[in-house]
Amino acid sequence: DEVSSFQEEHERERHRAKRRDGDREKKKRRKGRRRRASRAGEREDELQARHEKREAGRRKRAKNYQESEGRERDEEEQAQIKTGKTAKTKKNIKNEKTRKVEQEEGEAEERNAKGKKKHGSAKKEEKDEDGGKCAAKEKTQEVKKKKHKRDSEEKELRPESLSPEELEKLKEAVDERKKLIQGLRGKPWSMKKKLVTLRESQEFVEKYEGALGKGKGRKLYAYKVMMAKKWMKFQRDFENFKTACIPWEMKIKEIESHFGSSVASYFIFLRWMYGINMILFGLTFGLVMVPEALMGRPYGSIPRKTVPRAEEASAMDFAVLWDFGGYAQYSVLFYGYYNNQRAIGWLKFRMPLSYFLVGVGTVAYSYMVVIRTMARNANESGVGDDNSFNFSWKTFTSWDYLIGNPETADNKFASITTSFKEAILEEQESRKDDNIHLTRFLRVLANFLVLCCLAGSGYLIYFVVRRSQKFALDGLDTHTWWERNEVNMVMSLLGMFCPMLFDVISALENYHPRVALQWQLGRIFALFLGNLYTFIIALMDEINLKREEEKIVKFNITTWEASLYNSTVSENSTGPPITIQPADVPRGPCWETMVGQEFVRLIISDTMTTYITLLIGDFLRAVLVRFLNYCWCWDLEAGFPSYSEFDVSGNVLGLIFNQGMIWMGAFYAPCLPALNVLRLHVSMYLQCWAVMCCNVPQERVFKASGSNNFYMAMLLVILFLSTLPAIYTIVTIPPSFDCGPFSGKKRMFDVIQETLESDFPAWFSKVFSSASNPGLVLPFILLMVLAIYYLQSTSKSYKEANVELKKKLQTCKQKTK
Numbered sequence: 001d002e003v004s005s006f007q008e009e010h011e012r013e014r015h016r017a018k019r020r021d022g023d024r025e026k027k028k029r030r031k032g033r034r035r036r037a038s039r040a041g042e043r044e045d046e047l048q049a050r051h052e053k054r055e056a057g058r059r060k061r062a063k064n065y066q067e068s069e070g071r072e073r074d075e076e077e078q079a080q081i082k083t084g085k086t087a088k089t090k091k092n093i094k095n096e097k098t099r100k101v102e103q104e105e106g107e108a109e110e111r112n113a114k115g116k117k118k119h120g121s122a123k124k125e126e127k128d129e130d131g132g133k134c135a136a137k138e139k140t141q142e143v144k145k146k147k148h149k150r151d152s153e154e155k156e157l158r159p160e161s162l163s164p165e166e167l168e169k170l171k172e173a174v175d176e177r178k179k180l181i182q183g184l185r186g187k188p189w190s191m192k193k194k195l196v197t198l199r200e201s202q203e204f205v206e207k208y209e210g211a212l213g214k215g216k217g218r219k220l221y222a223y224k225v226m227m228a229k230k231w232m233k234f235q236r237d238f239e240n241f242k243t244a245c246i247p248w249e250m251k252i253k254e255i256e257s258h259f260g261s262s263v264a265s266y267f268i269f270l271r272w273m274y275g276i277n278m279i280l281f282g283l284t285f286g287l288v289m290v291p292e293a294l295m296g297r298p299y300g301s302i303p304r305k306t307v308p309r310a311e312e313a314s315a316m317d318f319a320v321l322w323d324f325g326g327y328a329q330y331s332v333l334f335y336g337y338y339n340n341q342r343a344i345g346w347l348k349f350r351m352p353l354s355y356f357l358v359g360v361g362t363v364a365y366s367y368m369v370v371i372r373t374m375a376r377n378a379n380e381s382g383v384g385d386d387n388s389f390n391f392s393w394k395t396f397t398s399w400d401y402l403i404g405n406p407e408t409a410d411n412k413f414a415s416i417t418t419s420f421k422e423a424i425l426e427e428q429e430s431r432k433d434d435n436i437h438l439t440r441f442l443r444v445l446a447n448f449l450v451l452c453c454l455a456g457s458g459y460l461i462y463f464v465v466r467r468s469q470k471f472a473l474d475g476l477d478t479h480t481w482w483e484r485n486e487v488n489m490v491m492s493l494l495g496m497f498c499p500m501l502f503d504v505i506s507a508l509e510n511y512h513p514r515v516a517l518q519w520q521l522g523r524i525f526a527l528f529l530g531n532l533y534t535f536i537i538a539l540m541d542e543i544n545l546k547r548e549e550e551k552i553v554k555f556n557i558t559t560w561e562a563s564l565y566n567s568t569v570s571e572n573s574t575g576p577p578i579t580i581q582p583a584d585v586p587r588g589p590c591w592e593t594m595v596g597q598e599f600v601r602l603i604i605s606d607t608m609t610t611y612i613t614l615l616i617g618d619f620l621r622a623v624l625v626r627f628l629n630y631c632w633c634w635d636l637e638a639g640f641p642s643y644s645e646f647d648v649s650g651n652v653l654g655l656i657f658n659q660g661m662i663w664m665g666a667f668y669a670p671c672l673p674a675l676n677v678l679r680l681h682v683s684m685y686l687q688c689w690a691v692m693c694c695n696v697p698q699e700r701v702f703k704a705s706g707s708n709n710f711y712m713a714m715l716l717v718i719l720f721l722s723t724l725p726a727i728y729t730i731v732t733i734p735p736s737f738d739c740g741p742f743s744g745k746k747r748m749f750d751v752i753q754e755t756l757e758s759d760f761p762a763w764f765s766k767v768f769s770s771a772s773n774p775g776l777v778l779p780f781i782l783l784m785v786l787a788i789y790y791l792q793s794t795s796k797s798y799k800e801a802n803v804e805l806k807k808k809l810q811t812c813k814q815k816t817k
Contacts, residue, residue, distance in 0.1 A: 174208050177201040247271060251688050257415035259697050262517070263646050266655075267688065269711050273655055274680045276369060280362050280666070281673040287358050288670050289332045295345025296338070304590075304739045305330060305337055306582040324597050333600075333671040336593035336739035342754075352741040352751045359667040363723050366663060370719060374712045378795075390423055418697070442508040449505050450523050457494050458530045464490045465538030487538075488605035491531055495606070495657075496613055499524050499650040518710060520649040525714055528657040529721065535602075536664075536725050539595060543733065546591035553588035554737065590739035592668045595729075599665030599672065606658065607679050614690055618644050622694040643696040651687070656715050660722040667726050 181201050184194055243249065248271055256264035300306050307315045307330050315326035324333070331337055344351050398416045468487050482489070502523045506516050621641055629636040637643065658676065666672045730749060735742040742748045756765040770776070 170208055174205055177205050181205070247274075248684055248688070251684075255688065255691055257412065257418065259646065259691065259695070260418045260421075262648055263691065263697075265711070266646075266648050266651055267684070269652065270655060270680060270684055270687075272373075273659060274677065274684070276366065277659075277662070277673055277677045277680060279365065280662070281677050283358050283362055283365075284666065284670045284673050287354050288338075291344070291349050291354065292338055292351060293332050295347065295349055296351065297341075297344075299330070300582060302339065303582045303585040303587050304339070308587070309581075309583040312583065324600050329593060329597065333669060334593045334596045335668045335670075335741075336590035336736070338741040340741050340743045342758075350755065353755050355741045356748065356751050359726075362666060362673075363663060363719075363726075366719055367716075370712060370716050374709055374716065377709045377712065390427075391420075394419060394423060439510055442510070446505045446508045450502060453498060453501060454523075454527055454530055457498060457527060458534050460494070461487075461491060461531050461534040462538060465535065465541075468538075485601070485605065487535070488602050489609075491535065491602065492606050492609035494531060495528060495654065496609060498527050499647065499653070502527075503647075503649075517649055521653060521710070521714065524649055524653040525656070525718075528653055529718070532657065532660065533721075539598060542594070543591045543729075546589045546594060547733075550588045550591075550736065553586065588736060588738050590736045592736060592740055596665055596669030596672075599661055600669050600675065603658065603661060603665075603672065603675055603679070606654075610654065610683075611686065614686065618690050618694040644694065645697075646691050646695045652711060653714075656711070656718050659715065660718040663719060664722040664726055667730070 178201075181198065184198055184201075187194065189197070248267070252264055252267045252271070255267060297305060307327060311326065314320050317326065320326040321328050328334075329336070338351065338355060340352060342352065343349060394416070398419070399412065464487050468483075471483055499520070502520055506520055509516065509519070511519060622643055625636045625641060625643055634640075658679070662672050662676050731747065734746055735748055737743055742751060745751065745754075753765075756768055
C-alpha cells in the first residue's frame, strides 16, 4: 500500500511539474507577443514620423519650387511685355510636368511604405526603404532628364529658329524614319531591338512632323503628308480589293492546303480556262449572235430561217431539241441561220465580215494568250529554285503571323504539313537507286500496252462513225437511241475508262510522281488526239456525202423553179396569185450546221458523262465506304474500294480537249463558247465540293511544277491541231449554196476581198494583195522562226550562266567560313 501510494504521489508531482512548465512557456509566449507588438507599434510610429517628415520636406521643396517658378514667371512676364510675346503654353507644360513628378514621387513613397509594413524584420524594412529611396531618386533623375531633353527639343523645334536647309534635312530624316518603320519587319534584329527602334522612330516622326507643320509652308506640307497617307491607304485597300475579286481564290487555297499543289494546279488551270472562254463568249455573243438577232431578218422570213414543213410537227419535241434539231437548229445557235446579206439593220452592220473576223480573231486571241502565259511562266521560273537548306526554310519561315482566323490557321497548318510531305518525297526520290535493267524492261512493256490501247480505241471510233453514216442513210427514226448517239457515247466512255487503264499500266514504270503524271498526261493526250482526229476524218467523209447530196438538190430545185415558172396562170384568170411559204421551199443540206451540231452533241454528252461519273464514282463510292465500313467483312477504307483520289491527269486532259473541240467547232456553232462557260462554271463548284467531301489526298503527295508550263504546252499543241481542220474547211471546201453568211461565194475567205473592193480605195486592196503574196509571207515566217531560235538559245545560255554564278557564290561562302 505504501509503495502504491508513493507511486501515485510521484505521478501527481510529475503532472504538476508539467503543468507548471506549460504555464511558464505560455507566459513567455505572451510576453514575446506583447514585446513584438510593442516593437511593431514603435516601428509604425517611427515610419509614420519619417513619412510625415518626408511629406513636410516635399511640401517645403514644392513651395520653394513654386516660389522660384513665380519669380521666373514674373521675369518672363516682364520680358514678354517688353518683346510682345507670350509663353503660356510652355509654363503650362512645365507645371504639368512638375505635377507629374510630384505624383510619381508620392506614389513611389506610398509603395515603399506599404512594402515595409508587409516585411517581417526591421533590417529588411530599412533596406527596402533605402532601395525605394534610391529608386525614387533614379526615377526623379530620369524624369528630370527627360524633361530637360524635351525642353531642349522644344526649343530646337521652333520653326522661326530653323533655316530652310535645316527644314529640308528634317524632312529627309522624317522620311528615312518612315521607311525604317515600313521595312522594320524584314530586319534581322531581335524583337526587343525592333520594338525599341519602332517606338523611337514613331516618336521622332510625330514630334518632327508637328514641328514641320509650324514652320513656313505649313499648309503645303500638311497637305503632302495627308495625301501620302491617303495614297498608302488607297494602295492597301486596292490590293485587298484585287485579291477579293479573284474568283474562287479561297476555295483553291483550301484545296491546296489539304491536297497539295498538284491538285490545286488543276483548279488554277480551270479558272484560267474560264477567263479565256469568257472573252471568246463576249466576242461571239456581242459581234455575231446579238446583231443577227436584233438587226437581221426575223424567223420565218426566208427559208434558211424557217423549220421545213415536214419537220414542224416534231420541232418542239424534247428528243429533237436534245439533239439540237427542230427550232434549235434554225436559230442563231448555228451557222445555217445567218443570212448572206452584206449589210443588215439601220447600222449597216457587215454580218458576213464580222462572222469571219470573229472566227479568225478568237483563234488569234487564243494563240496570243497561251504563248504570252507560257513566256511569263518561263520568266518567273527562269532563275531556278534554290534547294539549299530546304527544310530549314520551311521550318522557320512557313508560318504567317498575320493570320487571325481559326479556319485560315487550320488551312495553313495543313498546307505546311503537305509541303513537308512533298519535300520529303522529293528528297527520297533523289536518293533512290533501283535495278536499272528491270526498270527498262517494265517501261518498254508498259509503252507497248499503251500503244495497243491507242490503236484499239482509234479503230473502234472509226468503226462506230462508219456505222452511224449507214444509219443516217437508212433514216435515224428507225433506230434506237443508242444507235443514234453511239459515236458520242463511245468517245465519252473511252475517255473515261482508258485513263484508268493507263494509270494501272503506269504502276509498272516506277517513275517519280511528277514524271509519272507527265507520262500519263502524254498518253491521255495521244488517246484524245487520236480519237478526235478519227472523228474529224469520219466527219470529212460525211461532208463529202452532203456535198454530193447538195448537187442533186440543186438540180431538183432548178427543176422545181422551172416548173413553177411554167405553170403560171393565164392573163384572164381571176384567182389569187400563187404564194409560196418559206417552209415549203425545198432546200439543200447545210453541212456547216451538221458539223456544228456534232460538236455540240459531243460537248453535251461528254459533260453529262463527266458529271455522272463524278456522282457515281466519287460521291456514292464515298457514301458506301463511310457507312458500310462498320458492317462489312473487310476494311473498306484500307482495301477495296476505299476512297477515291483526285485524277489530275484525266481532268486536265478533259479540259484541254473540250477546249480543243470549242476552238474547232465555234466557227460552225457560235453557241459553243457560251456552253463551255456554263460547263466550266458548274464544274468548278461541283469538283471543288467533290474533292473536299469525297476524295482523299494521294498517298504519294508531290510538288507540282512551279511554272505549270506543261499544261500550257499541251494546250498550245491542241490549239494548233484543232485549228487545222477549221482552216482546211475554210480554205478548200466551198460553202453551202443556201445557208450561212458565205452562201453564194466560192470560198469563205472571199468576203475579205469583197470588202476591200467595195469599202476601201483601190490602192489599199493592191497593197493588201501584195502583202499577202506567198513570196513575202514565207520569208517573214522564216525570219520569225530564226528570231525565236536565237532568243531561245540566248535564254538557255543565260540560265547556264545563272547556275554557274550560283555555284561560285556557294564556293565563296564556304571559303569565307
